[in-house]
Amino acid sequence: MIEVKELSKFYGPRPAIDRLNFSIQPGEIVGFLGPNGAGKSTTMKIVTGFMPATSGTVTVAGFDVFEQSLQVKRNVGYLPETPPLYFEMIVEDFLKFAAKLHDVPASQLKAKVDSALERTGLTQVRKRIIGNLSKGYKQRVGIAQALVHDPKVLILDEPTVGLDPAQIIEIRELIKSLAGQHTVILSSHILQEVTATCQRIIVISKGKIVAQDTIERLTTQINQGVIYGLTVKATETQGIEAIRALKSVAHVDVSGNKLLVALHPDQASERDQIIQAAVNAKMGVLDFALERRSLEEVFLELTHEQSNGVAS
Amino acid sequence: MKKSLTIAVKDYRTYFTSPMGYILIAGFMLIMGWMFFNSLTYFTLQNLQYKQFGMGKGASLTEGIVKPFLGNMNVVLLFFAPFITMRLFAEERKLQSIQLLLTSPITLTELVVGKFLSALFLVGTMVLLTAIYPIILVAYGNPDVGTLFTSYLGTLLLASCYLSAGVFFSSTTENQIVAGALTFATGLFFWLINWASQSAGPVLGDVLEYLSLIQHYNNFSQGLLTTTDLIFYISFIGLGLFFTHRVLDSYRWR
Structure with missing residues (x-):
């Protein structure tokens, strides 16, 4: 048309x-x-x-x-x-x-x-x-x-x-x-x-x-892998390291008292172990949930990449 | 041309959805009524004096009333025309409603002609309403009807020239006051352009004389229809509308 x-x-x-x-x-x-x-x-x-x-x-x-x-x-x-x-x-x-x-x-x-x-x-x-x-x-x-x-x-x-x-x-x-x-x-x-x-x-x-x-x-297309958000009372380096060491975890981002745990898409998820690690480190788990990446972020990423491309 | 009429009718009705149309008509009728009354009393007084001193018949109704009445109307219309045309395009541009017109399946010519016609319809209404006074004259006296007709035609053509300039200036700006002021200045300038014809030398003097809007009206007021005058007025109107067309076309390229 x-x-x-x-x-x-x-x-x-x-x-x-x-x-x-x-x-x-x-x-x-x-x-x-x-x-x-x-x-x-x-x-x-x-x-x-x-x-x-x-x-x-x-x-x-x-x-x-x-x-x-x-x-x-x-x-x-x-x-x-x-x-x-x-x-x-x-x-x-x-x-x-x-x-x-x-x-x-x-x-x-x-x-x-x-x-x-x-x-x-x-x-x-x-x-x-x-x-x-x-x-x-x-x-x-x-x-x-x-x-x-x-x-x-x-x-x-x-x-x-x-x-x-x-x-x-x-x-x-x-x-x-x-x-x-x-x-x-x-x-x-x-x-x-x-x-x-x-x-x-x-x-x-x-x-x-x-x-x-x-x-x-x-x-x-952009949202590859699954991300979990883990909110805790206090972050402990030891606990974060333990989570990072897990086989299915790709990387962990810390922002304030929230951990964003990205899992490899092809690995069986180890949600139990993630929580376990947090509990062992006495971080005080408040909330654990699947973080869905909204189109908002996709959009920001796309338009951001574009402007970076222009700048370089 | 059907769509020109659609636009003309819509804009003509718009004059009456605001006080504008009523104010213009009422103001115009008040002034014209006052002028007619005064030329009538002056005429009677003069005729009385002619009779009293045995100086013959005095001026005819056509010479004594019709001619000054329509001459005055031409001046009054010069003041009114800017108010009639100033909003036609300027307001559309300011409110962006012009986007509807420019994305509709109409040509720019149809649009320009439609806008011009809406203004002409309003002036036509105003001018025809004043016909009540000549009708009184015809009922009680014997003015020359042919001269009356050509004078009215001349007045409408002359007013159309102001309107054409007004449509053009309205298309050049978003500001109605600017459009109105430019229209008035231009109308007045073309009215007075022959003032310099005496001092300008033979060729330029003739050109200035020819360009004067009022100079071409003289024949109409004598009851004469000449092609020169008709062609002059129609060219003036056409040129104004052509310029408007160009302005609107360039507006899309910006």
Whole structure:
């Protein structure tokens, strides 16, 4: 559905994005993940045809965004970082306006607007003035505006920013419900967001793609071996050495009164012996649990490696 | 062009979702009403004096009322046009709602024409509402209807020139005040540009005379429709909209 090849964009001499390559299949929900200023918004602006690229090509639904921008725009719904709303307009009128701009025929206008209102949960506020709505509702109007013409591709730039937790969950559910009928790209710098909604993520940092895979694979790819966290009252060198000496233990990190014990992936775990060693050294075991490495750390590691690579 | 109309209608309605449209229309009608009343009383007084001293018929309704009334309206519109056009693009840029328009399947030409039409519709509303005064004249007297028609057409074309400049300046900035001030200054400058035509020498003098917005209005107020004047006004409007198109295009490249 979306093919991006060797896409670059320069702001002056500085590249905002640097030779990006990725493709997205119909019906997929893909998360664009990266720290602020990584080039997420720039990429999205180019894919929507808002802004031309310096070099490289993008095709959406088979149309080139630069050569056939009108066809592309007809097939794309876009929610920019700041929702493009006319505060003095009524919700319903605004959606009608957005639909008309996107070539929705007059006969289907009412049905499409009603369906967009319903899907975004705006039916009760359809007669309200947009400027008087709360931030969460404004964001929903922004999303409704993007999907009112039933586009093949939906591009959502940080769709849940500034919402309260309940609203965030609602918006995520809404995005998930779009899978299959629409191809969705959403960007975020928040990990839970992407893990909660997307099937696949593309991690970008400093304008380059540093990883792209399914969430499960990306986590396991880096998360080799198992780590246990052992919290104690006081750390004793002797006890730590005893744990280090165990056959299945790869290494032990100490931070404060917490030991992070990494085990070799292919060895039978010796949890008993680890605890035993701690008890023998009278460290006073408070807690022992499996440390799951979150995607957060994977993300930090990826973006960190990237910046180290650039520095050296 | 259907989408230009969609944009024009939406923006026209926006004038009336805020007090702006009502204030502009009410203010304009108040000033024009006052001007009509005064030219009418002055006209009657003058005619009375002509009769009293047996100096003939005096000025006609067209010369005595219609001409000064519309001439004044042209000046008043110069003050009102900046307020009408200043928000058209500047506000969209400031609130970033322009992203919706620039990612919709519409061409920049459709967008620019739509914005211009919305302003023209408002000025059209204002100008046509003043038609009540000439209608009174027609009902009770015999002003030349043809001249009335050409004068109104000229006024609309002249106002369109201000609007075209206004649309252009609105597209160049996010600041509405800046857009408005530049529009007013430009309108006034092109109004006064022929002041130097006497002293500028034969060729340059003619050029300055030709560039003056008000100079081309004179024929309309005499009841004359000439292609020169029509072409001048339409080129002026077209040029303003063309520049707007270029500015919007460059906005995407930044």
